[in-house]
């Protein structure tokens with residue numbers, strides 16, 4: 001199919017299609033080459049209409065706030081769906097249950113819940129991603145995990161067909177979620193516990209203060225790069241392997257939290273990826289422990305489309 005035919009197919013849709021869109025604009029590391037096509041739907045109905053028209057052979061990638069993604073410098077082939085600013089609905093649907101669309105930032109869910117005198121979502125305040133990303137990663141902090149609050153999710157497949165699913169349909173573990181193949185999250189029903197809103201807002205403040213004491217803030221990063229191996233802390237293994245402060249180009253291991261790799265200026269995805277492998281190889285040599293990445297590494301290597309977005 002030619003590009004003109006493809007664009008014509010989408011002419012009645014209400015969302016925004018961009019071609020050769022630099023993904024560095026959409027990732028918290030501020031790196032990543034272009035997406036061939038990038039679609040931000042107007043809303044959920046528009047997303048389903050878009051998917052129904054998408055050629056079956058078109059590769060699809062879903063992007064929330066890009067806070068757990070290393071997009072390589074050569075970018076992503078096919079179409080990237082942007083959920084942030086698109087799937088934005090957030091509402092109470094029953095006394096203790098919210099329906100949250102996938103593009104809603106986690107921090108907004110935490111504050112919304114507190115304002116409705118519900119407790120249990122405070123930990124989401126410190127996770128700089130969307131709820132869709134948190135569902136895909138089973139994001140968690142301080143002993144809480146996303147899926148412990150989930151009563152049901154709405155998914156969509158590449159033909160725009162929606163399904164209501166329960167947690168039993170998924171294999172859920174530490175930063176791991178495996179569901180029916182070829183489906184993505186469009187919304188979740190979170191059931192919380194009645195509590196005291198003021199106390200929840202206080203707890204959110206406390207958690208954020210603790211985060212800024214222990215983690216680098218205000219510098220482009222992707223949070224923790226590696227999963228904690230069973231019974232160990234990745235940050236401690238990296239620190240004691242002597243990797244704190246080590247840099248490749250403008251990509252540096254944080255001196256504040258060794259499991260963070262920072263883009264201190266105009267790092268490329270290739271520099272970050274090289275440093276990440278260097279850290280893992282050093283930890284394996286020094287401690288004999290294999291580190292597994294928590295960040296998702298996607299896209300094509302190299303490429304003139306590489307851009308650092310500041």
Ligand SMILES: Cc1cc2nc3c(=O)[nH]c(=O)nc-3n(C[C@H](O)[C@H](O)[C@H](O)COP(=O)(O)OP(=O)(O)OC[C@H]3O[C@@H](n4cnc5c(N)ncnc54)[C@H](O)[C@@H]3O)c2cc1C
Nearest residue numbers: 064065066067068129130132133134136139140185222223
């Ligand atoms: C400073 C900092 C601190 C962090 N702290 C934490 C923390 O404490 N705990 C923690 O768990 N994580 C943490 N993270 C990592 C990150 O915020 C989480 O993994 C978050 O859940 C990712 O959400 P996102 O919207 O940014 O997802 P993205 O990075 O955009 O995507 C991540 C993965 O999810 C997939 N995805 C996104 N949306 C959907 C969808 N709707 N349906 C299906 N798949 C989808 C993507 O394709 C990709 O594979 C931190 C990151 C940063 C930068």
